[in-house]
Amino acid sequence: MNQFGEVPAELEAVLQQEVFDRLAVADRIYSLSGLGDESIHDWGRVHEHFHEFVLIDRSAGRITLVVAADD
Secondary structure, three states: OOOOOOOOHHHHHHHHHHHHHHHHHOOEEEEEOOOOHHHOOOOOOOOOOEEEEEEEEOOOOEEEEEEEEOO
16 A cells, blocks of 8 residues: 555554455455446546455444555
8 A cells, every 4th residue: 555655644544444454354355357348437447457345244244345546
């Protein structure tokens, strides 16, 4: 997450809580891929590398969609 420099502490704390902590406790993690051109938003080609994950946490009764770009 810090490939282009330091991440501000406040943003890092939010990412830890909302993404990394949820990844750590997920019972299942599914990577969405090959959704096809009809699934891409008009601005979807702005970022080169997109990653979409569905996290399932049965103990919390929660499903989380994580969409991330790494460029």
